[in-house]
Amino acid sequence: MIGIICDSVVDLPVELAERDDVYVVPIMVVLGEKSYREGVEISKSEIADYLDYNFARTSLPSPADVTEAFETMYSKGYDELLVVNLSSGLSGTYNLFKTIGEQFVSEHHSVKVESIDSLSLSGGIAMLVHKAIRMKERGDSLRVIASDLRSRAGIKNIVYFVLPTLKYLKQSGRIGKLQGSVGEILDVKPIGTINSGGIFILSGRARGMKKAVEKMVDRLIVAVKGKRVLCLALYHSGNDSDTLALVEWAKRKIISLSETLLTGELSSAILVHGGRGIIGVGALIA
Incomplete structure (x- = not known):
């Protein structure tokens, strides 16, 4: 078995x-x-x-x-x-x-x-x-x-996520301290992804969580256009009302892309590196 x-x-x-x-x-x-x-x-x-x-x-x-x-x-x-x-x-x-x-x-x-x-x-x-x-x-x-x-793995598995704060990445050394400080001051929210080699990279940014989540969802939709989507994923950390509202908005935008949607809270490992309020989306394509 x-x-x-x-x-x-x-x-x-x-x-x-x-x-x-x-x-x-x-x-x-x-x-x-x-x-x-x-x-x-x-x-x-x-x-x-x-x-x-x-x-x-x-x-x-x-x-x-x-x-x-x-x-x-x-x-x-x-x-x-x-x-x-x-x-x-x-x-x-x-x-x-x-x-x-x-x-x-x-x-x-x-x-x-x-x-x-x-x-x-x-x-x-x-x-x-x-x-x-x-x-x-x-x-x-x-x-x-x-x-x-x-x-x-790494090819047909697309993942994007928005981080509400850069301070944990800055502390861990994953981004420069100056870059992190400027981002916090300007309320810049990074959009991360995992590249084909399985490495975390920053793929974009936007001012404020709402704009960042909108940009992230748009990127996913463009990435799967014309492809058959086997499964979708929508995850978050924290349960404050603003986060949950953005999660629901993202769900409405992507739900039609596949019959299967996996949802849930992010693991503690990701919480530790990004804090409350992370929102991530993903798609597994044929």
Whole structure:
């Protein structure tokens, strides 16, 4: 039987994350001197409150937690495992899972493991996992599913997101401190994307969240024009009224592009690097 293992940055909708054939390993969030398993030992609201006055960081999942994922799925009868992770260009998570998966196969010769570098994050990966589940349900083999996902990763998986503040990126060194300070003063909201190599890049900017979200949605619509859209993603962080209103506006603009729309809150890993009020959209194309 085919089972799926992924890390919590995948941001699977609840109905997918709670499937028997899916196992989600939590990443670690570091607040000060203490580390927590996101979603298990600390909530997103607690992390958001901490970020109001402090900076936080993330670290790789515990190797013991990753090993437990393989052992649990195997004990449940899943001897063919599809492992889908956060882009290797953004984290060492993919390499950690791949290494532990290879060790597990060496100890359990009947097990097959296919490791997928999503070259994406959050909803971008969730769309790949959704595609994998659909393929599994129609009877495709592990090898065929893995080949399909690799052919889409970084190429047919489009993701854009708007960040409400640059201060966390500035603190982490992902953008220059002068650039970040000027952006805050001018209320410039960056539009980010993940390139074909799985690396975060800034693809545009606009004054104010509303204009930035409008520009982001327009970019997605242009990017998929004339193409068949297999799945859409719409994610956000925080639940303030302004953010939710923009999320609803974006939903109305893109809903007609595909029959499938994945929605939800962003993982704590992304919250830590962008704060409350992030809005992201994505599309998986044929």
